[in-house]
Amino acid sequence: MQRLQDQVAIVTGAASGIGRGIAHLMAREGARIAIADLALPAAEATVADFAAEGLMAMPVAIDVSDEAAVEAGVAAVLAAWGRIDILVSNAGIQIVHPLHEFPLAEWRKMLAIHLDGAFLATRACLKPMYAAGRGSIVYIGSVHSKEASVLKAPYVTAKHGLVGLSKVVAKEGAAHGVRANVVCPGFVRTPLVEKQIPEQAKALGITEEQVIRDVMLKETVDGEFTTFEDVAEAVLFFAAAGSNAMTGQSLIVSHGWCME
Numbered sequence: 001m002q003r004l005q006d007q008v009a010i011v012t013g014a015a016s017g018i019g020r021g022i023a024h025l026m027a028r029e030g031a032r033i034a035i036a037d038l039a040l041p042a043a044e045a046t047v048a049d050f051a052a053e054g055l056m057a058m059p060v061a062i063d064v065s066d067e068a069a070v071e072a073g074v075a076a077v078l079a080a081w082g083r084i085d086i087l088v089s090n091a092g093i094q095i096v097h098p099l100h101e102f103p104l105a106e107w108r109k110m111l112a113i114h115l116d117g118a119f120l121a122t123r124a125c126l127k128p129m130y131a132a133g134r135g136s137i138v139y140i141g142s143v144h145s146k147e148a149s150v151l152k153a154p155y156v157t158a159k160h161g162l163v164g165l166s167k168v169v170a171k172e173g174a175a176h177g178v179r180a181n182v183v184c185p186g187f188v189r190t191p192l193v194e195k196q197i198p199e200q201a202k203a204l205g206i207t208e209e210q211v212i213r214d215v216m217l218k219e220t221v222d223g224e225f226t227t228f229e230d231v232a233e234a235v236l237f238f239a240a241a242g243s244n245a246m247t248g249q250s251l252i253v254s255h256g257w258c259m260e
């Protein structure tokens with residue numbers, strides 16, 4: 001028995017990195033997956049790769065910070081498959097600057113993608129979920145949902161914000177059978193992180209090896225990166241019925257980078 005048999009999931013930012021890993025595991029567990037991403041060619045390539053394995057997915061061109069695009073994307077999934085059981089709100093970017101010189105436009109862009117994006121996708125999915133009386137929403141937070149780091153003011157702010165949003169969805173959604181939880185990964189070697197390594201080295205005046213060892217992995221218990229699979233398993237746990245008693249919770253998956 002597959003854990004997500006006959007279910008429909010939307011995963012934002014699923015054309016790359018962590019989102020793609022989550023989408024792949026969910027598809028292997030029987031779900032049909034909407035690969036909702038800004039990068040349509042990469043979303044289409046992901047769908048083609050999944051189809052080659054016999055997995056069902058559809059590409060959806062979406063900028064999560066654009067209200068009309070999110071509404072249209074969710075409507076397209078409903079038109080194709082008639083239901084939405086799971087939302088994984090994952091799309092994200094990273095911009096780093098010291099706080100005292102963080103440009104306002106870049107601060108706003110970060111909050112628009114991470115917070116407006118999560119809100120808009122949530123709101124659009126809650127309507128069909130409430131109508132069906134069921135749903136599970138999983139936000140991809142970060143160890144930065146719990147702890148701060150230098151250079152990442154809007155990222156840390158937004159990732160903390162997702163914890164608050166998940167708790168509101170948990171309270172309001174309970175009467176409609178909807179749960180919401182947050183998965184908080186440590187560092188995973190995705191394109192987003194590969195881009196950060198030289199940027200942080202330059203900003204901090206240290207080598208790339210030092211960024212990896214002394215910034216990204218220093219707080220872990222074993223010096224290991226978190227993997228796509230580690231994150232995807234935690235998301236699957238929250239998405240599937242086995243976690244029915246859990247809502248408004250955060251699960252940290254970080255090799256002990258963050259403990260609470």
Ligand code: NAD
Pocket residue numbers: 012013014015016017018019036037038039042062063064065090091092093113140141142143184185186187188189190191192193
């Ligand atoms: P990634 O760059 O590999 O993938 C991000 C995906 O999001 C890309 O496909 C991109 O096209 C898409 N995207 C970006 N902006 C978008 C928008 N406005 N609308 C729709 N799609 C958009 O990054 P990743 O490392 O896989 O990050 C995914 C999520 O995981 C992010 O929320 C990130 O903050 C979080 N996260 C990453 C790490 C890490 O170490 N990589 C750790 C903790 C949390």
